[in-house]
Amino acid sequence: MFRCRKRNWAIIIIPFLIILCVRMYYWTERLPLPVPLELPFDPCKGKIANDTITALKYSKTFIVSAYHDDREQNVTRMVAIVNYKKVEDLYCWFCCSLSGRVSVIRAAITIHQDRVASHFGPAEIMCLEPQLCYPKYVSVHSSPKGEAKELPSFEIQNFWPKFSFFSAEFTLCLSVMFGNYSNVLQFIQNVEMYKILGAQKVVVYLHNCSQMMEQVLDFYVAEGTVEVIPWPIDLYINFSYFWYSHKDWLYGKTVVLNDCIYHNMYRSKYVVLNDIDEIILPVQHLRWQTMINSLEQQNPESGIFLFENSFFPQNVFSALDSDFNVSLWKTVPGTNILQHIYKEPNRVWINSPRRMIVNPRKVVQTSSNFILRGYSRTMDVSRDIGILYNCREHRDEEIPDKYLIRDTAIQRFSKPLVKSVNEVLAKLFPRKMPDSNKYFDRFTNILNY
Numbered sequence: 412m413f414r415c416r417k418r419n420w421a422i423i424i425i426p427f428l429i430i431l432c433v434r435m436y437y438w439t440e441r442l443p444l445p446v447p448l449e450l451p452f453d454p455c456k457g458k459i460a461n462d463t464i465t466a467l468k469y470s471k472t473f474i475v476s477a478y479h480d481d482r483e484q485n486v487t488r489m490v491a492i493v494n495y496k497k498v499e500d501l502y503c504w505f506c507c508s509l510s511g512r513v514s515v516i517r518a519a520i521t522i523h524q525d526r527v528a529s530h531f532g533p534a535e536i537m538c539l540e541p542q543l544c545y546p547k548y549v550s551v552h553s554s555p556k557g558e559a560k561e562l563p564s565f566e567i568q569n570f571w572p573k574f575s576f577f578s579a580e581f582t583l584c585l586s587v588m589f590g591n592y593s594n595v596l597q598f599i600q601n602v603e604m605y606k607i608l609g610a611q612k613v614v615v616y617l618h619n620c621s622q623m624m625e626q627v628l629d630f631y632v633a634e635g636t637v638e639v640i641p642w643p644i645d646l647y648i649n650f651s652y653f654w655y656s657h658k659d660w661l662y663g664k665t666v667v668l669n670d671c672i673y674h675n676m677y678r679s680k681y682v683v684l685n686d687i688d689e690i691i692l693p694v695q696h697l698r699w700q701t702m703i704n705s706l707e708q709q710n711p712e713s714g715i716f717l718f719e720n721s722f723f724p725q726n727v728f729s730a731l732d733s734d735f736n737v738s739l740w741k742t743v744p745g746t747n748i749l750q751h752i753y754k755e756p757n758r759v760w761i762n763s764p765r766r767m768i769v770n771p772r773k774v775v776q777t778s779s780n781f782i783l784r785g786y787s788r789t790m791d792v793s794r795d796i797g798i799l800y801n802c803r804e805h806r807d808e809e810i811p812d813k814y815l816i817r818d819t820a821i822q823r824f825s826k827p828l829v830k831s832v833n834e835v836l837a838k839l840f841p842r843k844m845p846d847s848n849k850y851f852d853r854f855t856n857i858l859n860y
């Protein structure tokens with residue numbers, strides 16, 4: 412049924428889209444499927460792939476992860492990276508847990524439209540699951556023949572939506588952390604802001620970062636806020652040939668965002684997609700939850716909310732309110748977002764980037780600025796309700812300082828932010844602290860015990 416070559420896509424896709432439109436309308440959240448019998452043995456013992464990125468032996472294809480998706484049909488969908496110039500036929504080798512047999516199905520490969528300079532880019536490898544198979548593992552091969560034992564197997568996640576309740580209300584999916592990332596203060600401030608706004612989880616795909624940043628990540632992992640997923644993409648793809656001003660795209664930004672959406676589909680009620688130096692900032696509300704509730708009340712069909720970029724250059728400073736004691740902040744490198752309250756005017760002639768808060772169960776495929784395919788209406792949120800606070804370096808060709816506009820939306824959160832950042836710094840770097848303070852001693856004790 413799902414056999415198709417690239418040229419025949421239109422034939423497949425048109426009825427598919429019609430079905431999709433109908434299904435979109437009736438889409439409701441599903442109850443968990445009944446769990447099938449466990450067999451006492453696993454008949455298809457391939458090597459289980461446990462690296463974040465796995466190169467397929469005979470092709471220029473890299474598999475990140477495999478997810479079951481029954482929103483349209485019962486399919487296994489793999490988040491992958493392919494070489495656009497060398498796409499070849501692929502087959503899914505399903506390991507059926509009921510029959511103990513291997514079932515081979517031809518894959519449909521969708522290449523994302525939003526690729527950049529590199530030959531490599533995000534793709535989706537999708538196979539219809541055989542009926543009465545209940546596969547737990549799948550392998551991918553360029554041929555329908557061969558020995559299954561030799562192929563790496565991928566665990567199919569999301570098979571039984573394990574979570575009948577969400578373990579997080581809001582989960583952040585950040586773009587790849589790379590290039591010896593060392594903006595420690597801004598990272599801590601942003602994570603604390605995400606928590607203040609209502610996030611329980613922040614997912615970081617880590618390429619590399621400074622030593623101090625590593626310490627900060629370890630701290631947040633222990634706290635249970637951050638989940639670090641190693642992302643050693645340069646071991647697999649050599650992009651030293653290419654130059655692109657937005658390096659994060661080369662590091663596989665859209666690949667990780669798609670993986671993160673599926674990874675959190677049944678864990679998190681909402682997923683927030685933005686870059687490391689950005690915050691989706693409510694302007695009227697104090698928390699994302701109340702902002703989203705009010706947006707949903709006005710637009711019951713929406714599950715995808717887009718926020719427009721406001722760019723606050725890092726080289727324009729303003730004084731910090733002297734009521735706040737931020738002497739500790741000088742001990743860590745990085746930008747202090749509370750000092751950057753001048754933004755560029757909106758440039759209507761430029762399609763400014765947007766970031767999103769989405770219901771992940773309404774998303775099929777995402778880019779970083781918009782949803783490529785999904786099941787719900789997209790809402791452009793007005794700047795009176797929420798903005799994307801984007802605090803990064805100023806480039807020369809950008810708007811001169813005299814045109815900048817004061818916007819103190821971030822400073823509404825100064826008080827809780829200063830308090831929680833100070834608490835984190837006190838726990839993280841107790842040595843750097845002046846010793847006489849009882850409050851800090853308490854944390855030092857916790858840290859040392």
Ligand SMILES: *[C@@H]1O[C@H](CO)[C@@H](O)[C@H](O)[C@H]1NC(C)=O
Nearest residue numbers: 457458459460461462563564
């Ligand atoms: C990952 O796979 C390798 C080889 O199959 C195995 O030796 C190793 O223990 C696995 N690691 C984890 C964490 O499962």
Ligand SMILES: *[C@@H]1O[C@H](CO)[C@@H](O)[C@H](O)[C@H]1NC(C)=O
Nearest residue numbers: 444481482483484485542543
């Ligand atoms: C998926 O498979 C299950 C079990 O075979 C079946 O009950 C369900 O209707 C299927 N879902 C779709 C969307 O085809």
Ligand SMILES: *[C@@H]1O[C@H](CO)[C@@H](O)[C@H](O)[C@H]1NC(C)=O
Nearest residue numbers: 589590591618619620621645
């Ligand atoms: C981080 O990655 C960049 C680019 O691959 C490399 O130049 C740099 O040395 C790496 N830094 C660390 C600390 O590994």
Ligand SMILES: *[C@@H]1O[C@H](CO)[C@@H](O)[C@H](O)[C@H]1NC(C)=O
Nearest residue numbers: 590591592593620621622744
């Ligand atoms: C990474 O950044 C840290 C802090 O900025 C610096 O000390 C270190 O030398 C850098 N390492 C590399 C490999 O660039």
Ligand SMILES: *[C@@H]1O[C@H](CO)[C@@H](O)[C@H](O)[C@H]1NC(C)=O
Nearest residue numbers: 645646647648649650651652
């Ligand atoms: C990547 O390509 C550059 C330029 O050709 C080459 O010097 C380098 O050795 C390559 N690196 C890897 C890891 O293949």
Ligand SMILES: *[C@@H]1O[C@H](CO)[C@@H](O)[C@H](O)[C@H]1NC(C)=O
Nearest residue numbers: 736737738739844845848851
């Ligand atoms: C600010 O906090 C530091 C560290 O706790 C303390 O040493 C300093 O005296 C405080 N400064 C003011 C003005 O309260």
